[in-house]
Amino acid sequence: MSRTMNTEQKEFALEAAQLAVGYPAKQGARIVADKISFGLQAGDFAAIVGVNGIGKSTLLRTLGQVQSPLSGQVSLIGRNLDSFKNRELAETVSLVLTEPLATKNLAVWELVQLGRQPYTNWIGKLEAADKEKIAEALAMVGLQNSHSKKCYELSDGQMQKVLIARALAQDTPLMLLDEPTTHLDLYHKVQILKLLQRISHEMKKTILFTTHEIGLAIQLCDRMLILDNQENPFGAPCELIEQKRFESLFPGDIISFDSQTGNFKIVS
Numbered sequence: 368m369s370r371t372m373n374t375e376q377k378e379f380a381l382e383a384a385q386l387a388v389g390y391p392a393k394q395g396a397r398i399v400a401d402k403i404s405f406g407l408q409a410g411d412f413a414a415i416v417g418v419n420g421i422g423k424s425t426l427l428r429t430l431g432q433v434q435s436p437l438s439g440q441v442s443l444i445g446r447n448l449d450s451f452k453n454r455e456l457a458e459t460v461s462l463v464l465t466e467p468l469a470t471k472n473l474a475v476w477e478l479v480q481l482g483r484q485p486y487t488n489w490i491g492k493l494e495a496a497d498k499e500k501i502a503e504a505l506a507m508v509g510l511q512n513s514h515s516k517k518c519y520e521l522s523d524g525q526m527q528k529v530l531i532a533r534a535l536a537q538d539t540p541l542m543l544l545d546e547p548t549t550h551l552d553l554y555h556k557v558q559i560l561k562l563l564q565r566i567s568h569e570m571k572k573t574i575l576f577t578t579h580e581i582g583l584a585i586q587l588c589d590r591m592l593i594l595d596n597q598e599n600p601f602g603a604p605c606e607l608i609e610q611k612r613f614e615s616l617f618p619g620d621i622i623s624f625d626s627q628t629g630n631f632k633i634v635s
């Protein structure tokens with residue numbers, strides 16, 4: 368079992384070193400993004416941002432071992448990702464991806480209980496401890512009174528909370544979410560991101576998500592990774608602002624970054 372350490376000798380919960388991500392191609396491999404290096408501690412709430420198609424989802428899926436890295440290293444809780452057996456991985460990292468659900472016919476609690484699968488026996492029988500985790504997860508997202516509703520009865524915002532509850536029921540130190548606020552209005556985007564921030568800080572979980580909500584991520588995240596196809600800077604939002612890293616994120620013809628407000632404005 369190989370272990371990695373950062374320079375402060377504090378173990379990272381999630382670390383990428385010179386990572387390249389992408390897809391197999393007819394000749395070799397198609398690199399989508401490379402030279403990605405960062406480290407997150409337990410309890411860090413962090414976002415991956417960048418323009419459409421830069422590779423945010425591809426990176427997130429690689430960190431969760433849905434697909435393999437093309438080169439470089441990923442380690443979770445100090446262990447190389449490729450050393451994890453399926454069950455160990457399911458106990459370490461939960462994923463909330465953008466794929467539509469196979470069925471919305473499930474009741475809320477039935478969907479959330481799927482998060483307990485790594486822990487239940489082969490017939491999926493729930494023990495008292497499993498039921499407690501499911502109840503805790505539903506309470507954490509504020510859906511304790513909606514547990515028997517069908518998923519098709521839920522709004523997009525409520526559905527997102529159910530998916531977060533499923534990840535919480537999985538009870539992992541790491542959570543990876545792909546665009547958790549898509550289709551939500553501003554109020555509900557902030558509600559979901561504040562919920563995730565609270566989960567991360569109160570439960571000491573490391574949460575990493577992809578987003579186009581750069582202004583909100585600047586306000587709420589402890590760390591951000593900017594995929595820019597060049598240096599892929601990583602750091603605290605205020606450091607990235609000081610280093611003027613957001614200025615070159617988009618072409619400057621119609622929007623520009625305002626470092627005073629930490630948001631983009633339309634160029635007049």
Ligand SMILES: Nc1ncnc2c1ncn2[C@@H]1O[C@H](COP(=O)(O)OP(=O)(O)OP(=O)(O)O)[C@@H](O)[C@H]1O
Pocket residue numbers: 390399417418419420421422423424425426577
């Ligand atoms: N399954 C796949 N096979 C081959 N190429 C893919 C696959 N999925 C995505 N890509 C390509 O990888 C590149 C990065 O896509 P990805 O979805 O990771 O970007 P993204 O930054 O998440 O984009 P967006 O912000 O639009 O969601 C794109 O060029 C895309 O076409």
